[in-house]
Amino acid sequence: xxxxxxxxxxxxxxxxxxxxxxxxxxxxxxxxxxxxxxxxxxxxxxxxxxxxxxxxxxxxxxxxxxxxxxxxxxxxxxxxxxxxxxxxxxxxxxxxxxxxxxxxxxxxxxxx
Amino acid sequence: xxxxxxxxxxxxxxxxxxxxxxxxxxxxxxxxxxxxxxxxxxxxxxxxxxxxxxxxxxxxxxxxxxxxxxxxxxxxxxxxxxxxxxxxxxxxxxxxxxxxxxxxxxxxxxxxxx
Numbered sequence: 001x002x003x004x005x006x007x008x009x010x011x012x013x014x015x016x017x018x019x020x021x022x023x024x025x026x027x028x029x030x031x032x033x034x035x036x037x038x039x040x041x042x043x044x045x046x047x048x049x050x051x052x053x054x055x056x057x058x059x060x061x062x063x064x065x066x067x068x069x070x071x072x073x074x075x076x077x078x079x080x081x082x083x084x085x086x087x088x089x090x091x092x093x094x095x096x097x098x099x100x101x102x103x104x105x106x107x108x109x110x111x112x
Numbered sequence: 113x114x115x116x117x118x119x120x121x122x123x124x125x126x127x128x129x130x131x132x133x134x135x136x137x138x139x140x141x142x143x144x145x146x147x148x149x150x151x152x153x154x155x156x157x158x159x160x161x162x163x164x165x166x167x168x169x170x171x172x173x174x175x176x177x178x179x180x181x182x183x184x185x186x187x188x189x190x191x192x193x194x195x196x197x198x199x200x201x202x203x204x205x206x207x208x209x210x211x212x213x214x215x216x217x218x219x220x221x222x223x224x225x226x
Contacts, residue, residue: 031212040121042201043156043216050212058213090155099144099210103155 002027006091006104013081014112021076021107023091031094032074033058033101034066036087043090049074081111114139114206118217125192126225133220135202136184144205145178145185146214151198159200160187192224 006023013019025032033048035058045058049068063085065077074093078085088108092101115138125131137145146161162169162176162185169176173192178185189196202217 031210033212033214035216040218042118042218043203045214045216048212056213059215094210094212096210099205099212099214100146100158100161101148101156101214103157105155 002102004091004093004102004104006089006107008107009105010108012110012112015082016080019078019081019109021078021089021091021109023074023076023104024072025074025091025093025102026072027093027095027102028071029093029102030071030096032068033092033094034064034074034076035090035092036060036085037090037106038087046076046089081109083111085109086111114142114204114215116202116204116215116217118202118220120220121218122221122223124223124225127192127194129192131189131192131196131222131224133187133200133202133222134184135186135204135217136182137204137215138183139204139206140180140183141208142183142204142206143208144210145176146203147174147176147187148201148203148216149198150201150219156201189222192222194224194226197222197224 004025034046035043047066049055091104143164148156150156175188
């Protein structure tokens with residue numbers, strides 16, 4: 001089954017404790033993205049990747065890191081989380097032939 | 113920078129009525145405009161999209177129109193049903209071509225009352 005898998009689904013952490021949210025897709029898509037969703041602000045792109053070792057900043061990259069060492073994986077790293085990063089995070093992938101974003105199930109992060 | 117504005121933020125209609133959601137974009141080079149539906153607690157899913165070389169596209173009860181000159185596009189849902197209740201997002205690709213970058217609107221919460 002074609003899917004985008006992100007883990008964990010829920011995470012509660014404390015300020016400053018490094019964390020990683022994993023994302024994996026099995027559709028051989030070239031493009032992968034991370035979004036955060038906040039009430040009234042819609043979906044805002046954090047980082048996106050056009051292929052292995054090619055990443056670029058989206059609209060809200062501050063406080064986040066990403067890496068794309070393999071085509072299927074695109075982890076989101078918060079080196080020193082802060083409460084303003086409490087949000088719902090979505091990973092998505094798409095192919096070069098179409099821009100349809102396939103979203104993961106989401107990760108709800110709370111930073112205390 | 114590139115921007116997509118979406119209105120209204122909330123919309124309540126009676127079952128069977130039509131619903132219209134409008135979006136404007138800032139980058140005149142944008143050429144792809146998808147609409148996503150997000151049900152409560154679920155992930156966004158594509159419901160319809162349109163490219164800049166087309167003015168209108170229809171899929172059963174939903175349709176999207178695009179006015180490139182005015183830089184706005186709209187989602188039309190006819191004969192609304194309770195299962196249409198969800199948050200709807202418009203989006204636009206900035207610049208030409210497919211780069212993987214997508215700018216979303218703020219979302220519209222649609223409530224269809226039985």
